[in-house]
Amino acid sequence: MIRAIALPVTFLTSAMIALAADQSSNSDEPGEFDIEPPILKQNLTDELAATAGTPDGEVARWEKQLERAKKNAAGAERLWKIGVLAKVEVEQRALKVIKCEAELANARVAQAKDRLAEQESLVASGESTKQQLDVAKSALAQLIVAAETAVAKRESAELESAEANLRRQQKLLRLGSARKSDVTNAEEKIAELKAPKQ
16 A cells, blocks of 8 residues: 555656756746856956067066966975975976076067067157167167076976986886886987987
């Protein structure tokens, strides 16, 4: 007798739940999941303000990247000492700072070239003096030297990192924790970095 009553009650309950779900999804009032969360100010990036592709926008983007990389690298040494991070991660964070510095220097050179072109057009139209053009040229020359220095520092750091990785892979191979292909890849990376640039 209980089975005879339980089956229709279960069927009726299931039908009522299905009908209620169908009515709630078709209503014009927003449900609890239909409302989008508000946009928080800290989630907005400054990159949207700077136009992408322009020299000024690139400089702003690389400055922000450099700031983030420095923050990430700042406490890495301490985290390595207490065992939270691997030494490889500490080295990678330091290398990222150097890479960002080189990219920022290159972006500043592009920005200075753009400003120099503007200054030349102003001199040609008579709106600016030759002295201001010479100042822009000397500023560009200084930025080019700084960029070359930053690129050389980046290349040196990349080579040091690759050599450390090779030593690490060779040691792991001797211990039986690495494959021969890992050592070969590390050797190829060093050869690639030592190859003359075109």
